[in-house]
Amino acid sequence: MVLPTNLKHIASASEHAEILKDHENVMVCCGRMGPMCLPVYDIMGELQDEYKHVEFRDMAFDNPEAGVIRNIPEAGSFMGLPFTIYYKNGKVVAATSSIQTKEQVKEILDREF
Amino acid sequence: MSENYYDSIIIGGGAAGLTAGIYLARGKASVLILDTATIGGQMVLTHQIANYPGVEEVSGYQLSMIMRKQAESFGCTIKSNIQIKNLSLVDEIKKVELPDNSVFRSKTIILASGGRSRMLNISGEKKFKGHGISYCATCDGDFFQDKEIIVVGGGNSALEEAVSLTKYASKVTILHEFDYFQAFEHAVEEARSNPKIDFIMKSHLTEFIGNEKLEGVKYKNLSTGEINAKNIDGVFIFIGYEANTEMFRDSELKLNKWNEVPTNDMMETSIKGVYAAGDLRQKRVRQVTTAVADGTIAAVSALGYIYGG
Numbered sequence: 552m553v554l555p556t557n558l559k560h561i562a563s564a565s566e567h568a569e570i571l572k573d574h575e576n577v578m579v580c581c582g583r584m585g586p587m588c589l590p591v592y593d594i595m596g597e598l599q600d601e602y603k604h605v606e607f608r609d610m611a612f613d614n615p616e617a618g619v620i621r622n623i624p625e626a627g628s629f630m631g632l633p634f635t636i637y638y639k640n641g642k643v644v645a646a647t648s649s650i651q652t653k654e655q656v657k658e659i660l661d662r663e664f
Numbered sequence: 665m666s667e668n669y670y671d672s673i674i675i676g677g678g679a680a681g682l683t684a685g686i687y688l689a690r691g692k693a694s695v696l697i698l699d700t701a702t703i704g705g706q707m708v709l710t711h712q713i714a715n716y717p718g719v720e721e722v723s724g725y726q727l728s729m730i731m732r733k734q735a736e737s738f739g740c741t742i743k744s745n746i747q748i749k750n751l752s753l754v755d756e757i758k759k760v761e762l763p764d765n766s767v768f769r770s771k772t773i774i775l776a777s778g779g780r781s782r783m784l785n786i787s788g789e790k791k792f793k794g795h796g797i798s799y800c801a802t803c804d805g806d807f808f809q810d811k812e813i814i815v816v817g818g819g820n821s822a823l824e825e826a827v828s829l830t831k832y833a834s835k836v837t838i839l840h841e842f843d844y845f846q847a848f849e850h851a852v853e854e855a856r857s858n859p860k861i862d863f864i865m866k867s868h869l870t871e872f873i874g875n876e877k878l879e880g881v882k883y884k885n886l887s888t889g890e891i892n893a894k895n896i897d898g899v900f901i902f903i904g905y906e907a908n909t910e911m912f913r914d915s916e917l918k919l920n921k922w923n924e925v926p927t928n929d930m931m932e933t934s935i936k937g938v939y940a941a942g943d944l945r946q947k948r949v950r951q952v953t954t955a956v957a958d959g960t961i962a963a964v965s966a967l968g969y970i971y972g973g
């Protein structure tokens with residue numbers, strides 16, 4: 552189960568683990584095709600060229616395997632889609648809930664990666 | 665002219681701006697559309713648009729992508745997710761400056777920066793966005809399964825979304841500043857007859873309280889001045905609309921007391937060569953259809969000005 556976006560997707564928990572293992576900097580946006588999520592996918596798509604050292608992926612929130620994101624402690628208080636998680640060397644370094652602006656996303660990318 | 669010169673620069677790539685772009689580009693004008701966020705504007709925030717004639721049902725995202733594709737296919741240059749640093753409207757050649765100091769010039773400008781949901785701007789609102797505060801029932805409703813929530817507002821959106829949220833929430837309290845609603849009678853009836861819905865009238869929320877996530881609110885009774893606290897899991901805010909005109913508020917452009925842009929029937933503003941289209945205008949009906957109509961008229965007016973017709 553993957554989202555119909557132009558981003559590269561994560562379809563399973565094992566793929567998620569593999570991407571974290573293979574890439575130092577990873578941003579994953581886990582959501583649906585709703586109004587709060589679409590702008591974040593759009594921003595990620597635009598930033599891909601500028602941040603070549605970051606791996607940008609999305610994951611469908613309703614995919615049962617997205618538990619690897621839904622259930623992380625950093626998302627414990629999240630009550631708004633999308634859940635956006637930033638990983639460095641496989642560890643969560645930042646996480647946001649709900650819609651974000653390009654400036655907010657860039658601020659985290661610049662700070663963490 | 666230099667590559668940074670356009671016949672028209674459009675500020676805002678929602679329904680109004682994209683439509684103006686389509687008409688201008690088809691009229692052989694060179695067009696740049698600049699948007700601070702995602703192209704599509706409020707259309708992207710709309711799950712289903714069922715009242716756009718000729719299209720039985722379409723998601724707002726799909727409709728905006730089609731409009732964008734049309735605008736690009738006719739030759740519009742579109743830049744999204746960019747900030748505008750300076751805008752100078754009064755001179756014959758208009759000027760738009762971006763934060764990287766690049767400057768774009770044009771003969772005409774179409775202001776189509778639309779509007780946005782109003783925020784309460786009270787303590788805790790930013791902190792708890794996505795942690796109990798939401799502006800989209802269809803997006804976030806299912807996080808509130810069997811939870812108690814407040815819906816703030818008294819218009820159609822507030823009442824309709826309150827009813828739809830009863831699918832999930834154990835109890836929904838509608839909190840509104842007046843002792844009457846501004847919604848259609850059928851929406852009021854539906855909310856009033858729903859056993860899961862309660863009302864707190866003539867009150868304002870004053871504070872959001874919590875640690876990691878929202879745990880409660882304070883609200884003030886506007887008749888007595890009394891402040892009460894209430895434990896709550898979530899708050900959905902639907903308190904109407906605000907024009908995106910901050911950028912023009914210190915300029916020579918005339919705005920009305922709600923900071924909307926007044927125009928004549930041809931979408932001309934108080935400044936020559938500057939037009940306004942869509943939800944930022946002073947008008948009563950704000951829909952995709954009216955934004956599209958405004959965009960069309962603004963483009964035709966601008967074409968007349970560009971070609972001296």
Ligand SMILES: Cc1cc2nc3c(=O)[nH]c(=O)nc-3n(C[C@H](O)[C@H](O)[C@H](O)COP(=O)(O)OP(=O)(O)OC[C@H]3O[C@@H](n4cnc5c(N)ncnc54)[C@H](O)[C@@H]3O)c2cc1C
Pocket residue numbers: 675676677678679680681698699700701702703704705706707709710712713714715716748776777778779780908911941942943944950951952953955
């Ligand atoms: C939840 C919701 C549901 C709706 N449902 C319907 C419906 O079913 N049917 C219907 O017809 N209408 C509906 N509407 C209303 C409709 O979406 C709007 O009236 C219409 O889209 C307005 O178009 P616009 O181009 O004027 O403005 P907007 O859509 O607001 O677009 C303005 C654009 O300008 C950009 N912008 C803002 N400030 C700046 C700036 N300073 N510089 C550059 N760019 C800027 C914004 O990012 C945005 O992309 C709905 C609205 C909402 C919020």
